[in-house]
Amino acid sequence: MSSTQxxxxxxxxxxxxxxxxxxxxxxxxxxxxxxxGEPDTDWQTRRTTAQRICASCPARAACEELALRNGDGEPDVDDLVRAGYTGPELAAIRAHQERRLTAAVAADQDTDGRQLRDLTVLVQTEAISTLDQRQHGARRSTAKVQAEQSHLIRMLTARINEIRTARRARAGWGVAA
Ligand code: SF4
Incomplete structure (x- = not known):
């Protein structure tokens, strides 16, 4: 797999x-x-509200890592909030964590990265299949089959979380998804 992939x-x-x-x-x-052209005072009020919502968002850690990896935020441009941070704050974090981010991106190429990709695809496939069967009624699937699919999804998800936790620890991402 290439580094871009x-x-x-x-x-x-x-x-x-x-x-x-x-x-x-x-x-x-x-x-x-x-x-x-939004006045400073208007934006600052809205920015504070957005940051408060981000603070209690269950996806905040993943959002932060995604924002950093995507290069969101500029040092001198206060025009957005991602993961509870302003653009300049994101830029500062990215500069501070450049080595760790580089290591995290490199870790995407390891064996665990490939396992994560494959398991994620499996979970998505099973979830879509289960949803499809539920939408088309019991004639196409028994409750037992659906229960087995749900069990499989739970097991795959647990394995994904195990791999992700280990990779986070290795890459120094203690809180990210
Ligand atoms: S910007 Fe990120 S942390 Fe904030 S609410 Fe949206 S997903 Fe959650």
Whole structure:
């Protein structure tokens, strides 16, 4: 796997975590971005509200890692909030953690990274299959089959979490997804 593919794989895992838990997904996304020409006082009030919501977001850690990996935030531009941080704060964190980020991206290429990718695809496939069967009624699947699929998804998810925790520890990402 090339380093570009590896980054995309890790990004997909992080994006899935954000998609599953993002509090902002159910709100007006404009709240997290400063409008063109918006006065400082208006933006600062909204920015504080957005940061408060991020603070209790279950996807915050994944959101932070994704934002850092994506290069969000600029040192002199205060125009967004991601993972509870302003653009300049994200830029400062990224500069401070450059070596750790580089190591984390490199870790995406290891065996665990490939396992994570494969397991994530399996979970998604099983989840889609289960949803599809539920939508099309019991004639296409028995309750027993659905229970077995749910059990398999739980086992795969547990294995993903084990691998992810070990990789976080190795890469120094103590809290990220
Ligand atoms: S941490 Fe904030 S920006 Fe990130 S997903 Fe959660 S609510 Fe959205």
């Amino acid at each position: 590896a980054r995309h794989t890790r990004r997909a895992v992080l994006q899935a975590a954000v998609d599953a838990g993002a509090r902002c997904a159910r709100m007006d996304s404009d709240m997290w971005f400063r409008a063109d």
